[in-house]
Amino acid sequence: MTSSDSNLISDNNRRLVPVRGWAGYCRASSSFRSLSAKGSLQEILHETSSWLPVGNGCSYGDAALSAGGTRIQPVGSGQLHSDTKNGTVWVSASMPLSELLPQLSIRGWTLPVVPGVLSATVGGMVASDVHGKNHLHRGSFGNSVETLELILTDGQKIKCSRETEPDIFRATLGGMGLTGIVTSVLLRLVRRSAAIAEVAVTPTEDLEQTLQTLEKVAVDSEHSSAWVDFSLKSQNPGRGVITGGNLIPVSEESETYQLWQPCSGPEFPPLPTPGEKLVFWHNRFYHLLARRTSRVSYWPLEKLFFPLEAWSSWQKVYEPAGFHQHQSLIPEEAGLSAVKSLFQLVSKGGISPTLVVIKRMGEGRGGLSFPAPGWTVSMDFAHGPEVLALLGRLNQFTVEAGGRVYLSKDSTLSAELMRQMYPDLGSFMEVRNRVDPQRRIRSCLADRLEL
Numbered sequence: 001m002t003s004s005d006s007n008l009i010s011d012n013n014r015r016l017v018p019v020r021g022w023a024g025y026c027r028a029s030s031s032f033r034s035l036s037a038k039g040s041l042q043e044i045l046h047e048t049s050s051w052l053p054v055g056n057g058c059s060y061g062d063a064a065l066s067a068g069g070t071r072i073q074p075v076g077s078g079q080l081h082s083d084t085k086n087g088t089v090w091v092s093a094s095m096p097l098s099e100l101l102p103q104l105s106i107r108g109w110t111l112p113v114v115p116g117v118l119s120a121t122v123g124g125m126v127a128s129d130v131h132g133k134n135h136l137h138r139g140s141f142g143n144s145v146e147t148l149e150l151i152l153t154d155g156q157k158i159k160c161s162r163e164t165e166p167d168i169f170r171a172t173l174g175g176m177g178l179t180g181i182v183t184s185v186l187l188r189l190v191r192r193s194a195a196i197a198e199v200a201v202t203p204t205e206d207l208e209q210t211l212q213t214l215e216k217v218a219v220d221s222e223h224s225s226a227w228v229d230f231s232l233k234s235q236n237p238g239r240g241v242i243t244g245g246n247l248i249p250v251s252e253e254s255e256t257y258q259l260w261q262p263c264s265g266p267e268f269p270p271l272p273t274p275g276e277k278l279v280f281w282h283n284r285f286y287h288l289l290a291r292r293t294s295r296v297s298y299w300p301l302e303k304l305f306f307p308l309e310a311w312s313s314w315q316k317v318y319e320p321a322g323f324h325q326h327q328s329l330i331p332e333e334a335g336l337s338a339v340k341s342l343f344q345l346v347s348k349g350g351i352s353p354t355l356v357v358i359k360r361m362g363e364g365r366g367g368l369s370f371p372a373p374g375w376t377v378s379m380d381f382a383h384g385p386e387v388l389a390l391l392g393r394l395n396q397f398t399v400e401a402g403g404r405v406y407l408s409k410d411s412t413l414s415a416e417l418m419r420q421m422y423p424d425l426g427s428f429m430e431v432r433n434r435v436d437p438q439r440r441i442r443s444c445l446a447d448r449l450e451l
């Protein structure tokens with residue numbers, strides 16, 4: 001999330017600062033407070049009529065933005081809150097993956113599920129119920145959450161789990177921060193693997209082959225995804241590169257047992273916003289490279305899990321207008337034909353997505369959690385007026401296919417479509433009405449979707 005100190009405005013006691021979502025398109029002004037363990041909470045709750053818990057602002061759209069309210073970020077010690085002996089650990093919600101993973105690695109543990117960004121915090125991962133490239137086999141982040149410490153709107157701190165306050169627990173996993181401030185999380189861990197993984201790269205020549213190959217690779221590999229060349233000028237739109245990775249189990253004595261300290265790469269060079277030509281050449285080059293190098297090889301885990309971290313701040317290439325990521329879930333029942341129809345719709349729209357990734361998804365958790373059995377298709381589009389119209393058509397198509405859009409990436413959905421996409425919305429709203437009847441917790445996303 002970026003903010004500009006040069007553009008401060010004032011509202012009585014609080015200073016509102018313009019803030020942008022990670023993709024740079026959604027913007028809103030809010031004040032900011034950090035919440036330390038010693039607690040300045042009552043003071044914060046007193047001075048503002050609406051507030052929103054936030055992490056590091058890696059949501060692409062407006063999920064972590066507040067219009068006129070206070071964004072509250074819990075602050076932790078940077079250390080684990082308990083030992084990891086029995087395979088669980090208490091961690092602060094403010095801890096980013098970039099700090100958590102190395103600390104777990106030293107102790108021989110790791111997380112079963114990680115999203116593709118290192119600065120996501122534990123609280124943000126809970127609130128988005130994030131998924132990785134292994135969703136088909138491991139489910140989402142929420143599966144490894146045992147207990148949450150949550151501050152409710154009246155300032156009361158509660159612990160919730162599958163046994164205690166189960167409704168609040170379920171609603172908070174994937175609940176986009178709208179049930180309270182998560183301050184600490186008890187996580188179930190898995191034994192860590194080697195810091196390298198065995199990875200097979202398979203280039204494909206058209207959409208049919210891309211989808212069929214992903215089907216097979218997703219079953220055979222723990223971690224899988226398909227990058228798709230959908231430049232409209234491409235000779236073969238729909239051709240792709242499928243990546244399938246398997247982790248390598250290790251013992252502490254083994255030579256391959258190295259510590260894992262993933263970090264972001266250098267700053268992205270200043271380049272023009274990718275237009276049709278740049279996307280065409282980039283995709284052509286990427287596909288050619290995969291054809292030349294396709295084989296089984298050993299990759300550092302960060303290359304498999306966090307490929308976008310190869311460069312820091314790459315999203316700035318889309319400045320000043322920003323970009324959108326449309327991430328939809330096409331359900332199993334709709335079949336691969338619906339995935340193909342989604343691509344046809346993009347083709348008709350006449351705008352090339354700059355990046356397209358497909359992942360296979362398994363059982364979901366319900367509530368507002370995004371994952372469900374099927375395929376998730378993520379497409380980045382540089383912002384422009386025609387893009388908004390195209391995204392509207394993609395949203396409509398997704399709902400008609402029985403699918404849904406990922407709220408942590410969304411910037412364009414309407415309240416009406418949202419209601420049709422998430423069948424458990426009613427039970428989520430019951431909890432939301434109970435814990436926050438006065439709607440003290442508000443985000444731009446919640447306002448837009450009438451949550």
Ligand SMILES: Cc1cc2nc3c(=O)[nH]c(=O)nc-3n(C[C@H](O)[C@H](O)[C@H](O)COP(=O)(O)OP(=O)(O)OC[C@H]3O[C@@H](n4cnc5c(N)ncnc54)[C@H](O)[C@@H]3O)c2cc1C
Nearest residue numbers: 055056057058059115116121123124127130131176177182
């Ligand atoms: C490059 C990139 C790759 C990504 N890849 C993936 C991926 O592979 N899979 C995936 O699922 N997601 C992915 N994401 C999305 C990202 O994982 C989520 O948006 C995540 O929530 C970001 O965490 P954050 O700490 O930055 O939270 P923020 O963006 O700050 O907030 C996200 C939501 O969480 C809530 N929240 C944050 N902290 C708390 C808290 N302490 N208590 C209660 N609510 C809180 C906020 O209110 C907001 O609704 C990616 C994002 C980027 C930028």
